[in-house]
Amino acid sequence: MDVAVIGLGKLGSPMAAIFASLGHNTIGVDMVPATVEKINRLEPPVFEPGLKELLLQTGGRLRATSNLAEAVQNSRISFVIVPTPSEKNGSFSMKYAEAAAREIGFALLGRTDPHLVVLTSTVMPGDTDAVFIKALESASGQKVGSNIGVCYSPEFIALGTCIRDFLHPDLVLIGESDSASGKLLADFYQTLHQSNPGISRMAIVNAEITKISLNSFVTMKISFANMIASICENFPEGNVDDVTKALGHDSRIGAKYFRGSVSFGGPCFPRDNRALARLGMDLGKEMALPEATDKINNSQLDRVLTIINNLDPRGLTVGILGLAYKPGTNVVEKSFGIALADALAERGLPVIAHDFHARIPAVMSMNQDIEFTDSVEECCKRSDIIIVALPCAEYGNLPREVLCESKRPKVILDCWRLNKLSDFADVAKVIALGTGDVQKVANKSFSPPLVQPFKVS
Numbered sequence: 391m392d393v394a395v396i397g398l399g400k401l402g403s404p405m406a407a408i409f410a411s412l413g414h415n416t417i418g419v420d421m422v423p424a425t426v427e428k429i430n431r432l433e434p435p436v437f438e439p440g441l442k443e444l445l446l447q448t449g450g451r452l453r454a455t456s457n458l459a460e461a462v463q464n465s466r467i468s469f470v471i472v473p474t475p476s477e478k479n480g481s482f483s484m485k486y487a488e489a490a491a492r493e494i495g496f497a498l499l500g501r502t503d504p505h506l507v508v509l510t511s512t513v514m515p516g517d518t519d520a521v522f523i524k525a526l527e528s529a530s531g532q533k534v535g536s537n538i539g540v541c542y543s544p545e546f547i548a549l550g551t552c553i554r555d556f557l558h559p560d561l562v563l564i565g566e567s568d569s570a571s572g573k574l575l576a577d578f579y580q581t582l583h584q585s586n587p588g589i590s591r592m593a594i595v596n597a598e599i600t601k602i603s604l605n606s607f608v609t610m611k612i613s614f615a616n617m618i619a620s621i622c623e624n625f626p627e628g629n630v631d632d633v634t635k636a637l638g639h640d641s642r643i644g645a646k647y648f649r650g651s652v653s654f655g656g657p658c659f660p661r662d663n664r665a666l667a668r669l670g671m672d673l674g675k676e677m678a679l680p681e682a683t684d685k686i687n688n689s690q691l692d693r694v695l696t697i698i699n700n701l702d703p704r705g706l707t708v709g710i711l712g713l714a715y716k717p718g719t720n721v722v723e724k725s726f727g728i729a730l731a732d733a734l735a736e737r738g739l740p741v742i743a744h745d746f747h748a749r750i751p752a753v754m755s756m757n758q759d760i761e762f763t764d765s766v767e768e769c770c771k772r773s774d775i776i777i778v779a780l781p782c783a784e785y786g787n788l789p790r791e792v793l794c795e796s797k798r799p800k801v802i803l804d805c806w807r808l809n810k811l812s813d814f815a816d817v818a819k820v821i822a823l824g825t826g827d828v829q830k831v832a833n834k835s836f837s838p839p840l841v842q843p844f845k846v847s
């Protein structure tokens with residue numbers, strides 16, 4: 391199949407590489423010349439594990455251009471994966487998607503050969519029709535549903551595992567303007583997917599509602615687990631893992647994304663949840679579920695700050711392991727580690743941090759100046775309070791020798807319970823978030839005693 395991928399960002403560049411590596415002639419389009427040049431040199435324009443290797447497997451079938459019309463005219467299907475940034479009120483802006491639709495429409499003006507346009511960007515329910523299709527029809531002079539077909543088909547992938555998630559989806563969602571368009575896209579996906587996902591085909595608006603509902607439901611599950619974790623912390627033998635693991639065995643609930651830790655972040659979860667709330671509010675509905683999810687999520691920072699406060703942190707250095715919003719990515723958007731580092735530094739505490747990939751984006755997005763270390767060991771060595779803020783496997787193996795050598799007793803606050811903390815109990819005060827450790831520490835304030843309360847917002 392000859393395909394165009396319009397928008398070669400965090401999602402579009404892995405997708406273009408996957409299409410080409412699996413045999414499709416792929417033309418990538420981006421308005422940023424450096425991105426086009428990088429793809430043409432088979433260099434990843436974004437950080438994504440495995441993308442570099444995948445680009446080298448594209449066998450001459452991938453090229454990039456900034457000429458959208460040329461790409462569309464030489465393709466049977468155009469995928470549109472441009473940004474849809476959040477507006478202040480929680481909805482998504484269509485300015486880039488609308489501009490792309492108009493350009494595609496002009497490229498198809500007067501052409502009679504069939505063309506399928508697939509919108510992959512996240513949009514507000516109703517906007518594919520009201521904005522995207524409207525712009526496409528007006529620029530092309532053709533009604534969608536005959537020569538030109540449109541599908542809305544969002545991806546459920548996470549940065550850091552984009553390639554695996556794309557090749558092994560749990561579900562495939564196709565909103566279609568007409569059944570021939572939906573079938574063409576479903577057949578195309580069959581050439582890519584290595585799992586055997588359920589393909590759900592439906593009216594475009596239902597696919598739009600499904601996309602944001604799915605992320606909103608997952609975030610509701612995360613906030614539920616975090617709520618249970620905060621309850622477990624009030625009992626000496628409380629342990630959120632015991633509770634959520636048992637609950638997860640019930641197939642109505644399931645174990646995924648049910649860990650009980652800190653807030654969720656990233657470029658999709660928080661905003662998709664807010665968008666569902668916005669949609670419902672605009673329709674005059676009671677949207678208590680997504681609102682509560684958001685509220686619980688926003689309270690996670692204070693939950694951890696309160697624990698640190700109870701340790702009497704004055705004069706102590708806090709080390710934060712992990713600033714990205716999830717392992718394997720350099721994206722720090724709405725990440726817990728960044729929010730925590732900023733909050734502690736704002737309160738005058740010395741903060742040092744380590745992250746495997748996100749150091750530069752972290753520096754650029756933080757309000758406060760903090761120090762970075764090149765290794766986990768150095769971060770642990772120089773910190774009095776070590777906080778495991780990200781579930782990276784490497785942070786589950788804290789360097790015991792460093793803690794043994796320290797002249798001052800250290801505290802380990804493991805937000806993800808990655809380390810076997812009993813192994814450290816002789817050399818550090820250990821706190822597993824979501825367990826009774828939290829209450830024990832709160833009862834025995836770390837010395838020196840508090841003189842002035844450490845204010846938690």
Ligand SMILES: NC(=O)c1ccc[n+]([C@@H]2O[C@H](COP(=O)([O-])OP(=O)(O)OC[C@H]3O[C@@H](n4cnc5c(N)ncnc54)[C@H](O)[C@@H]3O)[C@@H](O)[C@H]2O)c1
Pocket residue numbers: 396397398399400401402419420421422425458471472473474486489490510511512513544545546547548549657658
């Ligand atoms: N990143 C994710 O994890 C993820 C997951 C699911 C859905 N999404 C959705 O996918 C969409 C894209 O997200 P992203 O993270 O890849 O964005 P991004 O900002 O990383 O990349 C978008 C790219 O589109 C290009 N672009 C914008 N307008 C263009 C135009 N008219 N022609 C050609 N190129 C154009 C930009 O230059 C940029 O390179 C968003 O709607 C997002 O919500 C993202």
